[in-house]
Amino acid sequence: MTTTDSTTTSTGSPATAELRVDRLETVLTPTERPVPAGPWTASLVFAWRAILKIKHVPMQLFDVTMFPIMFTVLFTYLFGGAIAGSPREYIQDLLPGILVMTVAMITPYTGMGLNQDIQKGIFDRFRSMPIWGPAALVGALLGDALRYSLAAMITVALGIAIGFRPGGGAVGVLLAVGLLLVFSFSLSWIWTAVGLRMQTPESVMQVSMMILFPLTFASNVFVDPATMPGWVQAFVDVNPITHLTTAARSLAHGIPDTGAIAAVLVASVVLVAVFAPVTMRLYRSER
């Protein structure tokens, strides 16, 4: 690794870099075959893998943290006065929306990671092992929940620092974040399907952004849809992001909108019911 001291590297490593043929025999002696990990254990092992990657390259959290900070600060101070009279007024509505947007925008990571695994060949190893098929995906999604939680935490903390005062208190905010995590987990199944289909991680990102940008902007995240043309409103009304934002706002401010919450949960179930089987079919199919 380091070349500053060539004497130690040249005397230190070769001795152990040698293949130990004598030891090979020992490690190759067949031992009792363990019972392969069950679905839950296997998923947890994959979640552990996802967390290890974050540990080794913390820089990959940079966009997860910078994205919410940038958006919260920019939108609050740029549009706050114009839209809601003052930044302080605006952030009460905006912050749950930014929360939704931030987390939705980072969901494609799971699909990208999956695509990378396929390109690198490690996926073949997993697929040829006696483990529950979806474990690799479920585990990655579990690991990514950590990413989402972190992004949510940063957004909320920053929001509170610049004037966000949730009426629902800590419990309200936690419930809002919880609902958001449920939806993100469900949304991710779209990207796992995309990730299994596309040729490169970059194309996964492009496809997901093409879907996510209109989905997050054509919603009630930034402004009240009342001023939009009818056809846009029609889209905004059926957009699950709109319902999620309404639900998150209502929970954070302590006045739960059960209709919106129910709509989000239904959307989540539908997403999983449609895209989990598609993902699994693609997972098992050959490439």
Add this chain to the structure above:
Amino acid sequence: MNPHLAVETIGLAKSFGATRAVAGVDLEVRSGTVFGLLGPNGAGKTTIVRMLATLLRPDSGTAWVLGHDLVQDAPLVRRRVSLTGQFASVDEELTGRENLVMIARLHGMPPRPARSRADELLEAFGLADAATRLVKTYSGGMRRRLDIAATIVVTPDLVFLDEPTTGLDPRSRNQVWDIVRALVAGGTTVMLTTQYLEEADRLADRIAIIDRGHKIAEGTAGELKASVGAGALHVRLRQAAQRPEAERLLAAALATEIHLEGDPTALSATVDEGDEERVAHALAELARAGVAVADFALGKPSLDEVFLALTGHPAEPADAQTDTAPPAGGPHDEEAA
């Protein structure tokens, strides 16, 4: 289904769109042996291995792996086989140790035994020093060793190695060969694909030559070489002045024409299969007459020549070749180089 066979396929076939990647291949791999699939890029070797490792579903044909039906009992097959793919299938963003612990845990080992198994493997594979380094900092040879270590975390009954030494330097290649030999010594059956004739020659008990989705020949390295005809005796003398005498003696003993090489001390002669005794006798004649021999070699045709003879094209990427293969086994008098 033969219980002594680790792999048995009948008419195994697989197409991708209009391309017949594998066009009906019969294979029999005896348990505890090394079986080599030899062929150029795109011959269908990888597709065969991926089918046998349950990653691809055959279009037609039957296959038993370790006595299990490949398609119906895929989960049982997965429990007993292990695959090392063409590109080192390890996680570059984890350390070597974490990679092995992960695989051990997935195999169902509890955390503590998983860790000690990982350490034991790292030690044996000469990776102990690099255990806590990210795999992306590993050299190609280290990566490949880790890859194979991951393959044997739980000692499998059958290992598929897809081009295990492609792109490795000679030293790393020798290490991989040592590992393969140790695997077989431990009772594991190994099926490997390779483009390198030397590798198949060195490692494999039996070799199937695959070209354009077909098995065009099969046998031991010796059988395959013998099938294309004669070998050659090469002799080099200490003194050029003794060459005429050597030529006369050899011609008499071998009853064949002696070829004088460009090198004034060298001679060679074509020798038929099974004529080793006659060769020994000829060399003894030289010694008795006081002709000093610097070195001699009784060469069988190389597998390269075998490949060329069988396929009509050298063991290189076959895409540019459009001509059809000549009848297998026929002798050829053109040297490849």
